[in-house]
Amino acid sequence: MNLQKKIESHIRIVEGFPKEGISFKDFSGVFQNAELSKEIIETFADHVRGEVDLVCGIESRGFIFGFPIALALNVPFVMVRKQGKLPPPIVSASYELEYGEATLEIVEGQIPAGARVLIHDDVLATGGTAAACSELVKKVGAIPASYSFLVELDFLNGRSKIESEAEVFSLIHYQS
Ligand SMILES: O=P(O)(O)OC[C@H]1O[C@H](OP(=O)(O)OP(=O)(O)O)[C@H](O)[C@@H]1O
Numbered sequence: 001m002n003l004q005k006k007i008e009s010h011i012r013i014v015e016g017f018p019k020e021g022i023s024f025k026d027f028s029g030v031f032q033n034a035e036l037s038k039e040i041i042e043t044f045a046d047h048v049r050g051e052v053d054l055v056c057g058i059e060s061r062g063f064i065f066g067f068p069i070a071l072a073l074n075v076p077f078v079m080v081r082k083q084g085k086l087p088p089p090i091v092s093a094s095y096e097l098e099y100g101e102a103t104l105e106i107v108e109g110q111i112p113a114g115a116r117v118l119i120h121d122d123v124l125a126t127g128g129t130a131a132a133c134s135e136l137v138k139k140v141g142a143i144p145a146s147y148s149f150l151v152e153l154d155f156l157n158g159r160s161k162i163e164s165e166a167e168v169f170s171l172i173h174y175q176s
């Protein structure tokens, strides 16, 4: 079985969660399989090896693979957190979700100017979260060099918000 098929076999689709009209892709089953999780981390890391200086992982599910990808690449990891979780001084950007609205923050000084950054998250949906993270990276003078996601919801066209500036790599795609 190829990697995509193995991942898909660990994803549970729950219609109507967390609210009507949302088709929720629950990939928590992936973490139950250590071998599969390691293969995913290596695949993400191999894809950008030598091309990024730092990994940003977006709270909270973007931390799960984001930090091990950074370790596999031997580069620093930066937590991109929801509003109010990080003490000042911080840098922030606001955005809209598939189901809500929020603000992302990083600790000032953790992303050096000029750094080539991998922005990693679990899901690319409308692209608002990834675009806000890209704003943060640019605000501090760094470069959004690449994006990676476990799951991309193609029908929400989030890719169009970010792909003009860097490559977008997603392991699994859904059409609905
Ligand atoms: O492309 P977008 O429409 O912006 O949506 C994608 C974001 O939505 C989810 O975050 P959520 O706020 O549910 O956070 P969680 O990771 O803490 O569950 C997901 O983890 C992505 O970060």
Ligand SMILES: Nc1ncnc2[nH]cnc12
Pocket (backbone or CB within 6 Å): 022, 023, 024, 025, 026, 098, 123, 125, 153
């Ligand atoms: N449809 C979805 N399934 C799982 N996680 C998500 N994050 C944003 N949209 C999602």
